[in-house]
Amino acid sequence: MRIREATASDFDLIWPLFKEIARAGETYAFEPDITKEAAEQVWLTIPRKTFIAEKDGQCLGTYYLKTNQAGPGKHVCNCGYMVSAHARGKGLATAMCEHSQQTAKALGYKAMQFNYVASTNDGAVRLWEKLGYDIVGRLPKAFNHPHKGFVDALVMYKWL
């Protein structure tokens, strides 16, 4: 498995994973019925960089990195990560998050912020905390979970 920068031609590999996670609607602020074209825009075109974790031509995971706020906020980046169902529990989220922190520092960012972590996503919250991210905000009922209704979303942050 290697983590490498993704190009536009990689989105065919990424799309099944993206679609599965968007359709579930439990973790990301995407429309559940987002089209492939719109997904490519938000995951690959708009971000500053996108990476793919690939093994034997399969996409096991992916992440993007972008500037979170322009101007006075441009020293803080934002990332999002996806791990395919059959690659979970093997440390890939940790590997991608550590990779993204190195990438961010190499690009000159001083901090990383996650804007919208579903508070119900226990595994992610625990992992980010273990990797040094603090919960710096709690948005009351800001996440409309498909099974649990309106739940809080968290803002998490790490000075790199």
Added chain:
Amino acid sequence: MRIREATASDFDLIWPLFKEIARAGETYAFEPDITKEAAEQVWLTIPRKTFIAEKDGQCLGTYYLKTNQAGPGKHVCNCGYMVSAHARGKGLATAMCEHSQQTAKALGYKAMQFNYVASTNDGAVRLWEKLGYDIVGRLPKAFNHPHKGFVDALVMYKWL
């Protein structure tokens, strides 16, 4: 003075105010040297609605309203407000904020979130608190203030 919805042709009126506030770099996450075209994109084209507070053909203030996060977050909107220097201290920010809450509710939003309020912007923080917004997050050193250096940014939130 009346607050009315802005159209593309209004950006000539809005631009001097936008430019002054962006150039100062003390309150908004815009590049200080943002072009008029880019400013029109972020303030008028991308948002769901933009309003102008106009008197005798002059722009005294303006605000935008947009969905803050797609999908599971689409019940929460985000707004930004600008008041021209010679119209300050007359309740215009309050009037626009109350107008924006009415607009948001009419559009079906359940909450409003400010993602990035400079903690040094005391007047704004006090006003939003008075109008019922809570500080729900504090982003350490996320705002690079032109005179004060890295200061915290606040996340503020109101269930409508």
